[in-house]
Amino acid sequence: MKIFVRIFTAIALMIFAMAPVKADEKVIKVGSLSWEDQMAISLVTSKFLEKEGFKIEFTKFSEWGIAYAALQKGDVDILLSNVDYIASDYWAKFHSKLEKVSIVSFGVVQGLVVPSYVPVDSVDQLNTIADKVGGKIIGIEPGSGLMREAHNALKDYDLKYQIIDGSTAAMVAQLKSSLERKEPIVTMLWTPSWMAKVFDVKFLKDPKGSFAPPQAYYWIAKKGFSEKNPHARESLASVYLPLQDNVDINSAMNDGKTIEQAVDDWWQKHQATVEKWSVMSSE
Known part of the structure; x- marks a missing residue:
């Protein structure tokens, strides 16, 4: 009987010890530049991740160097970036340790x-x-x-x-x-x-091509993120924010709303789209 009690107690302690780890696995640390176009995409994506059951910790950055350093250290799990041109220097430097998770918008x-x-x-x-x-x-x-x-x-x-x-x-x-x-x-x-x-x-026209052509917005992460977080990966890959929607969110800010209020308004008006994302991201 004593042996049974000891075994039961040991199992209970193991379950108790494992519980916080499972909870932590639901936390996604999202990183974004503080620029309006980046924030619109990042906040819409974060709201969708919350809808899918994840807890979001959100961090804003003032420039790419700080953002990529945070991603390298694990201060954020995912980062919104334009890896083809705008942040190509940082992507070229760190891409062997990173992965592209999904394209979330296009046309900047x-x-x-x-x-x-x-x-x-x-x-x-x-x-x-x-x-x-x-x-x-x-x-x-x-x-x-x-x-x-x-x-x-x-x-x-x-x-x-x-x-x-x-x-x-x-x-x-x-x-x-x-x-x-x-x-x-x-x-x-x-x-x-x-x-x-x-x-x-x-x-101004740019006949010599000094400025980049239209670019994509990517969610990027440290290598292995998608494999370790399949539901998060599917959720991220289900979100796509058209360029005009981003412009509309930014225009609402110019009319006096905060970025959070503008994103909330967009969210309420596009519930049909959000539900389609949910179907695509289901495990």
């Missing part, structure tokens, strides 16, 4: 822009207005792929310009001020973004 485009009233239509014409803008291209965060490509354009087109490091918020403020004053400015934008929709600007 970025480049140099000027107000529609500025009389240039192509990057190779920018030197003709350099003196009117003080020889400056107003940039964003220095760690972004867009900034890297802008520096490539300086060399490719022999532009007599200096790119000014800054932040997206500072760039937006300067662009808005220039537009209100009808002054010339050279800066950079991307789509999907509410800015490209709201501001009266035009993307």
Whole structure:
């Protein structure tokens, strides 16, 4: 009888000890750049993972270097990234230790822009207005792929310009001020973004191909993630957010909503789509 009690107690302790581990397996640590287009996709995906029974721990990053370092260390399990061009340097450096889980959206485009009233239509014409803008291209965060490509354009087109490091918020403020004053400015934008929709600007043609063609958004992870987390992998692979939906979410933010509120609104309006994702992601 004593032997039976001891065995039963040992089994009970083993079950008790294993319970937290099983719970931890349901936690997915999601990483995303803090940019609006990335956040829209990441938050929609996170809501779907929660619907599928996962607990989400969400982390925002200010630039790619920090984000990839966090993925390497395991501070996040998955990271939204544009591995073909925007973050290609980091992907090339670490890809042997990483895996592409799924494509979640497609079509991001970025480049140099000027107000529609500025009389240039192509990057190779920018030197003709350099003196009117003080020889400056107003940039964003220095760690972004867009900034890297802008520096490539300086060399490719022999532009007599200096790119000014800054932040997206500072760039937006300067662009808005220039537009209100009808002054010339050279800066950079991307789509999907509410800015490209709201501001009266035009993307400059890029005949030398300094800027990347339309790109995909990938969920990436450390190697082995999909094998260890098959349901999470199927859930991630079931989510696809069309580019226009991303633009709509960003536009709602420009109308005064937070990114979380804009995503919640999208979620409520697209329940039929969400249910289709659930069918595809079922174990």
